[in-house]
Amino acid sequence: MPVAESTRLLEEETLRFARALIRIDSVNTGDPATIGDGESRAIALIAGWLEEAGYTPLTEESAPGRANLVLRVTGADPTRGALVAHAHVDVVPADPTGWAHPPFAAEIADGYLYGRGALDMKNHAAALVAVARAWARDGIVPNRDIVFAFFSDEEAGGVYGARWVTEHRPEWLRGVTEAVSEVGGFSVPLGEKRGYLVATSEKGVGAATLTARGRAGHGSRPSHSNAVTRLARAVVAVGEHEFPIVSTSAMEEFALRASELLGVELTVETLEDHLDLLGIAGPLVAAGLRDTVSPTMLAAGSKTNVIPGEATAQLDTRILPGTEGDLERAVEAVVAASGPGVEIEWSRTITPLESPARGPLLDAIQEALLDDDPDGVVVPYLMPASTDNKHLRALGITGYGFVPLRTAGDFDAFGLFHAVDERIPLDALAFSVRVTERLLRRA
Template structure:
C-alpha cells in the first residue's frame, strides 16, 4: 500500500475549477520554498532573505502590500494585512516561520532542498516544519484576493525569521520594534497542531484525532558552569571542575519530575478518552494522579503520546564543554541543559535546579521564554473544531499542550492568545512526529489541499 493510501480516511472535497489553481499553487509554493535553503544553524547563522522576498512577491502579485523587515542583514521577515469586512472585530494573526533546521544530505533518500515530488508527496526540509503551512496561507490568501473574498476579521500575516533558534531576529524583534503592525490582534494561529493522529478505539475501530495546540511549555535553556583548580592530570585534585559538573549533569539527567496536570492537559485526557471510548475524567472526585494516571494512560493506548511529554517539566542535558588536553585538569567546565516548563511551575523549576546544582555548580538562563495556555472553550477553538469536522466528519479534535515552543510565545507579549493550528490530513503510515526535524521530511499533496480548505473554512467563519 502506498503511503498516501488509507481506505478509512476522507479525501479533500472537490470544489471544481475554483480550487484547481489553489491546489496547483499550494504544491508549487511548497516546492519553491523548500528549494530556498534557509537552514538555521544558530548563533545568527541563517539567511532567510530569499524566502522572504519570494513570499513578499507572491503577496504583492495578489494586490497586498507586504512589509519586508530585516532585523539584521539577511534576517528578513514579512508582514501583511488582509482587511476584513467588520472593522470592529478583533484581528487574527496567522504566523509561520521561514527558517528550517539543517539537514545532512547523505542521510536522505532525496536531496533535502530539492522539493522533489515522489509517491504523491513533496519531499524536503521544511515540508512539515513549516514551509508547507506558509505555502497554504499564500495560496489561500491569493485565492481570496482574486475572488474578492474578505474574512470577517482582519487577518494579519507574519512570515518570520529565526524561529528555529531564539526568535531574536524574527518574532521577538517584530514584537519589540514593529508592534504597530499587529494592532488589534487578539488571537493567533501558528504551527504544530491539527494534523491527523491515527489510533484505535477500545473496540479496535480506527480513530482519527486532530490535536490542536492550546498551550506550550516554556523554554528554559540553561548554562551550567563549574570552577575548580587547574592542574596536571596525574596529580590528586579534589577541586576538579569537570568532576563536579559531570556529577551535577548526571543528577539532572536522572531527576524524575513530578506530574503537574494543567487545565489544557486535563481537557486533553477527557477528550482523548471520549475519542477512544474509555472513561477518562481527571476532574472526578477521588482521582489520584500518582495512583490513577498510569492506568489511564495505558488504557488510552497510543493516544497517550499526545500528552505524555507535557505531564511534567523536563531538563535534558545536551551540551558538555570542558578542557582541551587529556593530561590537563581545566579550571572551568560548562554544560547546556534544555529545560521545558509547564504553565504555573516556573518557581518550582528554579527551586529544583537550585537543589540539583547545589553550591558547587552555578546555573543561569541562556534563553528563556514563557509557558502559554489558551482557553479550550473559546469561540475560536470551536471554529477550529468545526472547520476540521466539516472536512473530516470523523475528526476528534483534542486540545493539547505542546512540548516545545513556537513564535506564539513572542506574540503573547502583545496580549495575543495563540493556538497551534496548521491542518493536515495524513495517512496512518506516515509518522508526523518523526518528520519534525527528521530525515526524509515530506508531506502528502492531498494533505496540503486538505489543509488549505480547512484554513479557508476556519478563517472565513471565525468571528
C-alpha cells in the same frame, strides 16, 4: 470560478509555492555570521506572489537578510478582533547525509514532498499565500480581518522575526486578538475517530549553565576534587531527576476528550499509564505532563593528560504553566545534593503560554475540519516546545497551534520536525490548505 476549479487551483498553488520555498536555503544556524539572505529571499518570493494577486503587503528587514512580511485582508465585520495566521520562513540546518532526497531539492516521491521545511513550516507558508490569492481571485471576504504574517528567525528564538515586529512594527498587528500557527493540527487515531491536536498551551523555555571547579593537575595523579567527575555527578543527577506530574488546563481538556474517544476514563495523573492507547501522540503527551531538564552540551579540558580545573554543562529546561520558579529551585536542590564544587547560573527564560482550551476559535476549527473529515475531533493539548506565539502575546494576542494535516495513523508528523527525510504527504498538504481556507474565512 466554479468551486471545484477554485479548489483545484488552491491545492496546485500550495504545492508549487511549497516547492519553491523549500528550494530556497533559508537555514538559520543561530549565528548571524553564518546566516545568509535566504529568509529575505523567501519573503521577497512571497511578496511577489501576493503582489501578483493585487495585494500590497508590508515588508521590512530587521537585519540584513532577515525580512518579515504582513498582509491584512479586511473582513466583513472589522469591529471584531482580527486573527493573525502566521508562518516562519527559516529552517534548521540539514546535513544531506542519510536523506533519501536532497533536503533543498523539493523532490516528490511515493506520494510525499521531501525537503527541509516541508513540515516546519514552508508547507503552511505556502498554504497561507495560496489562500490569500484565492480570496483575491474569487472575491471572497472573510468574516473578520485576517492578517497573514511571515516571520524570520523562529528557529533561533524569533529575535529578528516575530519579536522584532512586536517591538518595532506593532501597528502591523493592530487590533489582532488571536493567532493560529504551529505546532498542532496533525491527526492521531483515537478510538474510532481521528483527533486533531490543537496546542492551547506551550511550555516555557529556559537555559542554565553548570560549572564545576576542582583541583587542576597531571592526569597521572587522580584527585577527589576533579571538576569533570563533579560535573558528571551533577549532570547525571539532573538528567535522571523526574519532576512531578502537574495538571494544566490543556492536559485536563486532552484527558477529557481522549476519555470520550477511547472509552477509557483518563485523568492527567493517569495519562502516563495509558500512553500506548495514544499512538504517535504518546510521546507528545508524556512531555507535556511534567517540567523537564535535558543536559545538552558538555565542555572540559584541553589535553588528555591534564586534569582540568573547570568543567561546564548546558541545560535545556521546559517549564509548565504555573510552575515558574519551581523548576529552578528543584534543580538547584538536585545539584547541591550531587556533591560539592558545582554552581548553577540561569539564563534566558521564556514564560509558558496558556490560552483557553475552549472557545469560539476552537469551535471554528472543529467546523472547518468536518467538511473534509466527518470523523475529525479537535483535541486540545500542551505543546512541549515553543513557537512565535510567545512573542505575539506581548501585544495581548492569544495564540493556538493548528496546521491541519490528515495523515495515516503511523505517520509521526511532529517526529519529522528537524529530522532526516522531513516530508509531507501530498494529500495531507491539499487537505491542509482546504481546511485552513475554510477556517480563516469563517472564524
